[in-house]
Structures are given as structure tokens and as C-alpha cells.
Amino acid sequence: MAHEQHQELIQALHDCAAECNHCFDACLQEDNVKMLADCIRLDRECADICAFLEHAITRNSPFVAELAAVCAKICEACGNECDKHADMHEHCKRCAEACHRCAEACRNIA
Template identity: 50%
Template sequence: METMQKHEEHVRICFDCAAACEHCATACLKEEHLHMMKECIRLCRDCADFCKMCASLTARESQFMAPFMTLCAEVCDACAAECEKHEDEHCQRCAEACRRCAEDCRRMSVTG
């Protein structure tokens, strides 16, 4: 089976999470209560970067993909926990995407 076909769903989940995080960070920057969103913005930016890297490592079947998936799951969990503190719709959607990505990263880090 082609590498991309084998890992296509995981790559998509990672990129979907990255997009949700980028959207959330941008939306948070527009909030009136910006000072309350600083940690959310920081974690969303970190998470987006981790998810994009995780997707890339997975697509190329890097020898580092499994340990990186474990780390990516931790970052996704932290981002989800922060986003869940905020009632904004973009934060709630981001938290959902992060939880889904964390779960899939953990699954993939074991099954490859």
C-alpha cells in the first residue's frame, strides 16, 4: 500500500487540526478581551505548527513519526484544555479538532 494512502486519514486529521488552530488564533486576536486570550493564541500557534510537522513526518514515514505523534498529542491536549475554557465558537471547534487529533496521534503512534 502506498505510504500516503496508508496514512491519509491521519495526515488529514493533523492538517484539519492545524487549520482549526490557525483560525482560532486569528479569531482570538480580534476579540475584545484579547488579554484573556493570550495563552489560547500561544497554544493554538504551537499546536498548528506541531500538527503540520506531524502530518509531514507521517506522510514521509519518518523514523521519528511515532515519537513525534506522542508529543503532538500532548500539545493538542494542552491546546484543547485551554480552548475549552472559552465559550467562543472558534475555541470550541478548535478544542474538538485538537481532541480528535490527539486521539488519532496516540492511536497511530502505537499502530503506525
């Protein structure tokens, strides 16, 4: 079944969605939230598409490859934004790593 072939991608998506959501939550509690506005926005974008794609894989969607191509772009954009704040915030550093790993996993399927 599709979900068995895609076990590595499912894990990467799951981790990425969780890290993006933690980063979203943590950013909103930081003092320099103004500086993190793009990070907050991209965290939501990335968490939502990763959750959507994970869900699509497990229901054996015929559109996994197409969705993975878009997901890779969004993960890349979020990872690049989080990279800018990785020195200052541990949650951005962890999120950036999860995003780049997930982008790579998505590109392998797309």
C-alpha cells in the same frame, strides 16, 4: 506507503492545524484578547507541530510514532485551553473539538 496507512491521521492533523490557525487569527481580533493569551500561544504551538507531523508522515519519516506522542500532548493541552472559552467563542469550540480528535488520532499511532 506510510501516507496511505496514515490517511486518517493526516486528515486529523490537517484539520487541527487549520482550526488552530483560525483560532489564533480570530483570538487576536477579539476584545478580550488578554483573557485569550494562553489560547493564542497554544494555538501556535499546536498548529506548528501538527503541520510538522503531517509533513513528516508524507515524507515517510522513520520517526512518526515518536512525533505523534509529543503531538498528542500538545493537541490535548490546546484542546483543554480552548475548552475554557468554548462557550464564548465559536472558534475556540471548533478548535477544541479538532484538537481532541487529533490527540486521539495521534495516540492511536504513538
